[in-house]
Amino acid sequence: MADKALVGEGLTKVFGGFAAVKDVNLSVRRGSIHALIGPNGAGKTTCFNLLTKTLTPTRGRILLDGEDISRMRTSEVARRGLVRSFQIxxxxxxxxxxxxxxxxxxxxxxxxxxxxxxxxxxxxxxxxxxxxxxxxxxxxxxxxxxxxxxxxxxxxxxxxxxxxLEPRVMLLDEPTAGMGHEDIEPITDLIKRVAVGRTVLLVEHNLSVVSTLCDRITVLQHGEVLAEGSYKDVSNDPRVVEAYMGGIDE
Ligand SMILES: Nc1ncnc2c1ncn2[C@@H]1O[C@H](COP(=O)(O)OP(=O)(O)OP(=O)(O)O)[C@@H](O)[C@H]1O
Known part of the structure; x- marks a missing residue:
């Protein structure tokens, strides 16, 4: 447990009978930069909102440094060092x-x-x-x-x-969204710098940013984990290639 800063266990979120996230297990290693990726509608935002406490899971648990934070308010988890960019x-x-x-x-x-x-x-x-x-x-x-x-x-x-807010775990929602080419490299460098000594989880559409920044990647599809590993591992996974075919953003 000691090397896991943030863990989602069996995370499920149902909206009016539709499961946007289904039984997702996710471990974010301490000190890593971890990305959630996947084609449009894969459940990234919903999963991120569960982990950042913006949404309450229908089922499952979220552990921060081993402590169950599933039912805590965002302000309580922020005090414990889990901070979503822009949340407060x-x-x-x-x-x-x-x-x-x-x-x-x-x-x-x-x-x-x-x-x-x-x-x-x-x-x-x-x-x-x-x-x-x-x-x-x-x-x-x-x-x-x-x-x-x-x-x-x-x-x-x-x-x-x-x-x-002195976060130990920083959660970034599409940090390069809407940016022109000239801004992407500086913000990527900045995230790398501020990630030193912290754990970072981000949702990011730009796969080139993900490849340069992230140590570990979880790929979602239809609300479920499709693959997990380094960028090299997941980008060579035929299931991931197939999931992205026709739906890739970059
Ligand atoms: N509040 C909600 N009520 C009903 N359905 C929802 C709600 N939020 C998300 N969904 C549905 O859940 C699924 C996953 O959505 P989500 O936004 O989490 O995906 P995503 O991977 O972030 O997509 P995108 O890349 O397009 O932002 C989609 O089918 C979406 O329509």
């Missing part, structure tokens, strides 16, 4: 980049969204916010309104606000 700290477009990270830090320090608290009380958080901006490479934009950032830099800001 959505970007506030009219706040500056620095203020956005500070708000995320306030929520992790339990001071919440009490904007009326004196500026003096939040000032010590500025240094940490600046460090986080540096870590994701957008320190030069600290005083810009978040709305003015390029798409790629917005994603970097979202990662900074996630890091503010």
């Amino acid at each position: 700290s959505a970007i506030f477009p009219h706040l500056t980049v620095l203020e956005n990270v500070r708000v995320a830090l306030q929520s992790s320090f339990g001071t919440g969204y009490h904007f009326w608290r004196s500026l003096r009380a939040v000032a010590p958080l500025n240094r940490r916010a600046e460090e986080l901006l540096e870590q994701v490479g957008i320190q030069d934009n600290r005083d810009s309104p978040a709305a003015a950032l390029s798409y790629g830099k917005k994603r970097a800001l979202e990662i900074a606000t996630t890091l503010a």
Whole structure:
């Protein structure tokens, strides 16, 4: 159990009689970057939403560091170090980049969204916010309104606000979705950097990103696990090739 940061056991989610996820077993090794992939409608988002506690499983269990978190609220699991990017700290477009990270830090320090608290009380958080901006490479934009950032830099800001919650396990939902070619490489490098010393699970459509970033891949099809292994293993698996035929995105 010690090497498994996050485990899904027999995860099933039924929507009005339709099983979007069926008896999925999934283990995310500590320190790894693990991807959930599969053709459209395979159940990736549903599975991800179960693991991130956005949805409650119809059946099955989720274990974080061996502890059953199946019935816990997202805020409880976030306190235990399982954080979905953007789950708590959505970007506030009219706040500056620095203020956005500070708000995320306030929520992790339990001071919440009490904007009326004196500026003096939040000032010590500025240094940490600046460090986080540096870590994701957008320190030069600290005083810009978040709305003015390029798409790629917005994603970097979202990662900074996630890091503010000190995640041990980070869950990223399609981190490169909607990105132009020029933004994909920097965000891939950034995820690699912030993954050091952490565990990362992501849903990602871009298979070239998956191949460069991920240690382990789970392929879903029709709500079930079709294959699991390294990118090389799964991409050479004839069942995976067949599942993707006609439905591949990249
Ligand atoms: N809330 C819901 N109610 C009913 N059916 C749902 C619901 N959410 C998902 N589904 C169905 O479950 C199946 C799996 O959907 P899901 O979004 O998890 O797949 P996906 O692999 O993420 O797909 P995509 O790559 O297209 O985003 C689909 O057939 C979808 O229509």
